[in-house]
Amino acid sequence: MTEEEKQSKIDGAVERLRASQDPEKAAEAERLNAERAEHERIMTGNASGTDAARSRINPDFVIEDNPHAHIKHVIGVVSGKGGVGKSFVTASLANRMRAKGHATGILDADITGPSIPKMYGLHGGVIGDEFGSFPMTTDNDIEVMSMNVLLDTEDTPVIWRGPVIAGVVKQFWTDVQWGDLDYLFVDMPPGTGDVPLTAFQSLPLDGIVIVTSPQELVSLIVKKAYNMAQMMNIPVLGVVENYSYMNCPHCGEKISVFGESSIDEVASELNIPVLGKLPMDPTYAQNADNGICYSLDIPALEPADSILESL
Numbered sequence: 271m272t273e274e275e276k277q278s279k280i281d282g283a284v285e286r287l288r289a290s291q292d293p294e295k296a297a298e299a300e301r302l303n304a305e306r307a308e309h310e311r312i313m314t315g316n317a318s319g320t321d322a323a324r325s326r327i328n329p330d331f332v333i334e335d336n337p338h339a340h341i342k343h344v345i346g347v348v349s350g351k352g353g354v355g356k357s358f359v360t361a362s363l364a365n366r367m368r369a370k371g372h373a374t375g376i377l378d379a380d381i382t383g384p385s386i387p388k389m390y391g392l393h394g395g396v397i398g399d400e401f402g403s404f405p406m407t408t409d410n411d412i413e414v415m416s417m418n419v420l421l422d423t424e425d426t427p428v429i430w431r432g433p434v435i436a437g438v439v440k441q442f443w444t445d446v447q448w449g450d451l452d453y454l455f456v457d458m459p460p461g462t463g464d465v466p467l468t469a470f471q472s473l474p475l476d477g478i479v480i481v482t483s484p485q486e487l488v489s490l491i492v493k494k495a496y497n498m499a500q501m502m503n504i505p506v507l508g509v510v511e512n513y514s515y516m517n518c519p520h521c522g523e524k525i526s527v528f529g530e531s532s533i534d535e536v537a538s539e540l541n542i543p544v545l546g547k548l549p550m551d552p553t554y555a556q557n558a559d560n561g562i563c564y565s566l567d568i569p570a571l572e573p574a575d576s577i578l579e580s581l
């Protein structure tokens with residue numbers, strides 16, 4: 271049966287059922303209607319990402335959507351350098367959106383150093399069908415795809431060259447059945463190399479969040495990530511400062527472990543909001559290490575909520 275024939279058959283059935291007043295048949299008509307809408311959505315493609323985000327993608331870099339992925343907003347989480355807590359901030363932003371009732375996913379684009387599964391206590395066992403793999407689901411109902419849940423053993427190193435790694439990131443978009451998501455957070459590897467470049471060029475990013483730590487080089491590091499996004503016309507939603515300070519466990523005094531923060535000045539120079547200043551807190555590290563990062567409440571990230579929900 272051709273697509274048109276199938277379509278008109280469904281249309282006819284819906285019409286006939288509508289004509290009848292039988293509530294059972296009406297329910298069946300609704301079901302058929304929903305089936306038709308789903309069919310149309312799959313056939314027309316381009317189901318994920320906002321139009322604005324899609325229009326920024328150079329036609330040479332367009333990658334195929336998965337027919338079973340309908341993602342409203344794609345947010346990249348980047349940092350100019352490693353070890354600033356980018357994955358932790360990615361997970362914390364995702365947890366906040368999920369707690370507010372939004373359907374949320376995390377695409378772990380850090381192929382050689384994936385840390386998202388560990389923070390949620392996820393281990394292998396990805397399954398799939400002819401439309402692609404299914405993401406794994408965390409205990410707080412966040413969909414996750416990461417290299418670490420695909421490897422036979424979690425300590426197997428991924429020793430691949432840049433283009434191969436970048437290809438896996440594209441597969442995490444095209445070959446994963448993400449389902450209906452309000453937010454997909456992309457945890458990028460640190461820096462401005464091959465993989466962030468591929469993600470910036472190919473994914474319909476609504477914007478990026480820059481994560482940094484307070485130190486002398488912060489201005490330079492944030493500006494590098496900011497300029498990369500600017501060069502690709504991707505909006506910078508704001509900056510998060512992690513390890514901003516520590517509360518003394520004895521007297522409660524705020525200690526600036528890495529020196530005084532200059533994030534406010536840098537953010538105002540670039541005209542971007544500060545989405546949060548996170549303390550260095552041993553309970554954060556413990557919860558993340560124990561695979562229960564979702565049980566943390568991180569009020570310092572509250573300013574990010576309204577920015578993300580306004581997209």
Ligand SMILES: Nc1ncnc2c1ncn2[C@@H]1O[C@H](COP(=O)(O)OP(=O)(O)OP(=O)(O)O)[C@@H](O)[C@H]1O
Binds near residue numbers: 355359548559
């Ligand atoms: N504010 C914080 N307080 C305490 N521990 C933290 C905090 N932020 C992150 N951590 C912990 O520090 C470690 C490193 O953080 P994370 O893996 O998020 O860094 P990253 O920037 O993603 O690193 P990489 O550049 O290697 O990807 C993790 O164990 C994480 O749980």
Ligand SMILES: [Mg+2]
Binds near residue numbers: 358
């Ligand atoms: Mg990381």
